[in-house]
Amino acid sequence: xxxxxxxxxxxxxxxxxxxGDAGSSNQALNPNVLLNNTLDGFATLSSKFNPFAxxxxxxxxxxxxxxxxxxxxxxxxxxxxxxxxxxxxxVDALRSVYVNxxxxxxxxxxxxxxxxxxxxxxxxxxxxxxxxxFQNLALSPAERALAEQQQQQQQSPEKQHPKTLSHAxxxxxxxxxxxxGVEDALGTALFKVASISEKVGDARVNMDQAxxxxxxxxxxxxxxxxxxxxxxxxxxxxxxxxxxxxxxARYRAARPDRQDAAQLEVExxxxxxxxxxxxxxxxxxSALENPEPFRNLADLIAAQAAYFKEAHELLAELAPxxxxxxxxxxxxxxxxxx
Numbered sequence: 001x002x003x004x005x006x007x008x009x010x011x012x013x014x015x016x017x018x019x020g021d022a023g024s025s026n027q028a029l030n031p032n033v034l035l036n037n038t039l040d041g042f043a044t045l046s047s048k049f050n051p052f053a054x055x056x057x058x059x060x061x062x063x064x065x066x067x068x069x070x071x072x073x074x075x076x077x078x079x080x081x082x083x084x085x086x087x088x089x090x091v092d093a094l095r096s097v098y099v100n101x102x103x104x105x106x107x108x109x110x111x112x113x114x115x116x117x118x119x120x121x122x123x124x125x126x127x128x129x130x131x132x133x134f135q136n137l138a139l140s141p142a143e144r145a146l147a148e149q150q151q152q153q154q155q156s157p158e159k160q161h162p163k164t165l166s167h168a169x170x171x172x173x174x175x176x177x178x179x180x181g182v183e184d185a186l187g188t189a190l191f192k193v194a195s196i197s198e199k200v201g202d203a204r205v206n207m208d209q210a211x212x213x214x215x216x217x218x219x220x221x222x223x224x225x226x227x228x229x230x231x232x233x234x235x236x237x238x239x240x241x242x243x244x245x246x247x248x249a250r251y252r253a254a255r256p257d258r259q260d261a262a263q264l265e266v267e268x269x270x271x272x273x274x275x276x277x278x279x280x281x282x283x284x285x286s287a288l289e290n291p292e293p294f295r296n297l298a299d300l301i302a303a304q305a306a307y308f309k310e311a312h313e314l315l316a317e318l319a320p321x322x323x324x325x326x327x328x329x330x331x332x333x334x335x336x337x338x
Contacts, residue, residue, distance in 0.1 A: 078241050078248075084277055087284040091230050094288060098223045105219075105300070108211040112163035114204075166201030170194045189325050196318040200311045207307035214299035218292060226287040233280035240276040244269040 107113045161167050173194035180187040247269040251262035 078245055078273070080237070080241070081277065084237075084281055087281060087288070088234065090288055091227065091234075091284045095223070095227050095231070098219055098227065098293075102216065102219055102223070105211065105216050108208045109216065111205065111208065115163060115165040115168050117168070162201060162205050164201045164204055166197045166204060170197035170201060173197060185325055185329050189322055192318060192321055196314050199314050203307050203310040203314070207303045210303035210306075211300055214303065215296050218296050222290065222292055226283075226290055230280065230283040230287045233276070233283045237273075237276045237280045240269070240273045244273045 161171060171194070173190045177187045177190035177194060180190070182188060182191055244266070247262070247265045251259065251266050254262040
């Protein structure tokens with residue numbers, strides 16, 4: 001059996017190959033033996049670079065323990081409390097809920113989510129701008145400056161319109177009203193549609209802003225703080241647990257004259273493990289008991305309710321006016337036919 005060196009070497013679970021032994025090549029290829037030999041080499045090297053040797057040695061012990069657990073050759077793996085493991089599952093589920101909600105609700109960050117044609121119009125606008133700039137290259141500096149100024153004046157009003165479906169409907173209805181004339185019945189109807197559609201679009205923009213500030217941002221903040229702190233504490237528990245099991249492995253392999261020191265390392269590692277578990281447990285409970293998501297959900301629904309109420313009131317006001325215009329025009333049409 002191999003003897004530990006500087007309290008860093010873990011006794012291999014497999015016997016070391018003996019020179020000339022017929023099975024030495026097979027043992028040399030054993031993954032556990034290869035792992036230990038490699039890490040022993042790093043541990044021996046680290047002892048020559050004090051004061052970092054002890055820290056590096058502990059890191060190598062964690063890597064060794066993790067690799068042995070993955071290979072299924074580790075012994076005496078420290079179990080986590082059942083309450084802790086149950087909290088882990090609940091926190092993972094909570095994080096999944098946050099992530100999935102934000103995947104959908106981030107749609108409200110994009111004003112044109114209900115008007116995909118806006119993307120095509122934007123691409124067309126970029127193409128027209130490139131064509132115009134290319135044509136302006138043939139102009140003199142003074143003519144080019146004048147052309148660019150006129151182009152900016154033409155584009156400025158368009159840029160002021162929010163990129164929503166209701167605002168797009170308002171713009172085309174307003175253009176149609178001007179085309180046929182407001183004095184015409186159709187022009188009047190189109191003007192009314194344009195006016196109400198713009199107000200509906202404004203209400204939708206207000207809803208989007210409210211959801212962004214009162215739901216998306218707070219949910220993302222909670223995800224980045226309370227939940228992330230709990231996950232960070234869990235990662236620390238895993239690291240400390242690996243260190244504890246590595247210390248236990250060194251204790252089992254220690255020579256009699258090193259057992260007291262190895263036992264002390266185990267006791268210190270156990271204290272660190274208990275403290276880490278308690279901290280992670282506290283942070284996970286705090287994340288799960290956080291009442292903020294309830295407020296966020298209430299704000300989300302309140303913003304939607306306010307928008308739909310205002311939109312309903314506006315459209316309910318417009319509908320009778322359009323019905324009246326329709327009845328009048330149908331009556332005039334019948335009279336002309338008689």
